[in-house]
Amino acid sequence: MSAHEQMRAMLDQLMGTARNGETDRHGVKFYDDAVCKSFLLQCCPHEILSSTRMDLGECPKIHDLALRADYELASKTKDYFYDIDATEHLEAFIADCDRRTTAAKQRLAETQEELSAEVTEKANAVHELAEQIGQKLARAEALGEEGMVEESVKLMGEIDELRKKKAVAEQEYRNSMPASSYQQQKLRVCEVCSAYLGIHDNDRRLADHFGGKLHLGFITIREKLAELKKTVDKRREERGASERERTGGRRHYTQPLSQQKQTRSRSHRSSSKERRRD
Structure with a gap:
């Protein structure tokens, strides 16, 4: 422009x-x-x-x-x-977006290797910590750009603690399955915008997602x-x-069809009687 x-x-x-x-x-x-x-x-x-x-x-x-x-x-x-x-x-x-999210989850369930309940729980723990890191990192960067340095630094401290927790969760996940299976990208669907997120995505990739126009746009729409x-x-x-x-509270009443016919019939009989008297 x-x-x-x-x-x-x-x-x-x-x-x-x-x-x-x-x-x-x-x-x-x-x-x-x-x-x-x-x-x-x-x-x-x-x-x-x-x-x-x-x-x-x-x-x-x-x-x-x-x-x-x-x-x-x-x-x-x-x-x-x-x-x-x-x-x-x-x-x-x-509603249409949520249907797509459900369909995407179904496709993943059909195509990804099925994990035990215990391993799935550990994988979800890694995913959730990774998402928290990505969200906070995107927010910290936005605060820094706005000149709110103190708030940004505070968030970075929280991110460091989350990274430590994530490292522990990743180790537990790695130990719960064969090395060949661990190397495979385990995906999940973002509940906000239906994008795919991987368990091996790094912090930068996740921050780009959670701070990106698509994800933030969906947040805006859902919050509105x-x-x-x-x-x-x-x-x-x-x-x-x-x-x-x-409209002054006026209601237009339409007479049922059967009553309309009866009214016309009575009117016709009355007219016939008047003509006979003449």
């Missing part, structure tokens, strides 16, 4: 579609069905996971920073209940969904009440 395009996007984000008097520049409003409501709430997976291994491509609905700015301004005075739309969108997306789900039932009730208030 050129400097000019970046500046234009920044102005769109700050001022919306009405900047420079361009009130109808887009020909679409943020409340139109064609606009992505998850994008307006900054939680569309198409945007969050762009340029990752799981890039979803362009969202079928419109993403526009100016429309988001319009929505943020309008939502200060009116409730549009777009959090409900976003909840349903993210629920469907995460968890936040939305806390209030979605109440919000649905509020939306229903708002709709009833807007």
Whole structure:
């Protein structure tokens, strides 16, 4: 993106579609069905996971920073209940991801050498310690980049302790199985983003994973969904009440078909009697 395009996007984000008097520049409003409501709430997976291994491509609905700015301004005075739309969108997306995770676990169970319960427990202990190291290392590096040196150093101390525990766990795992089997890469599936992690992955590889855009993107999506789900039932009730208030509580009653026929029949007989009297 050129400097000019970046500046234009920044102005769109700050001022919306009405900047420079361009009130109808887009020909679409943020409340139109064609606009992505998850994008307006900054939680569309198409945007969050762009340029990752799981890039979803362009969202079928419109993403526009100016429309988001319009929505943020309008939502200060009116409730549009777009959090409900976003909840349903993210629920469907995460459900699909969880199905892929389950399928990946099944494939591993079918293709990897089956281990005894004792060996599996030891392998899982190594995996869990390795994941803790990778997560903390990624966090320590991020803190260092933000200038929070003291916090970063404290985390590195915790990482050193975890490495000692991992070395002990690896030795127990190694001693529990033949050398030929130990050399084989034992994989597991990341519960957050469904990527494969190996028991022999080094700290750098794990830190790159846990600090990478894909994994962090999934954390963002899952945390946003968890936040939305806390209030979605109440919000649905509020939306229903708002709709009833807007329509004045009117309900359109449609007479059952059998009653409609009876009414027409009585009306027809009454008309026939009137004609005979004449």
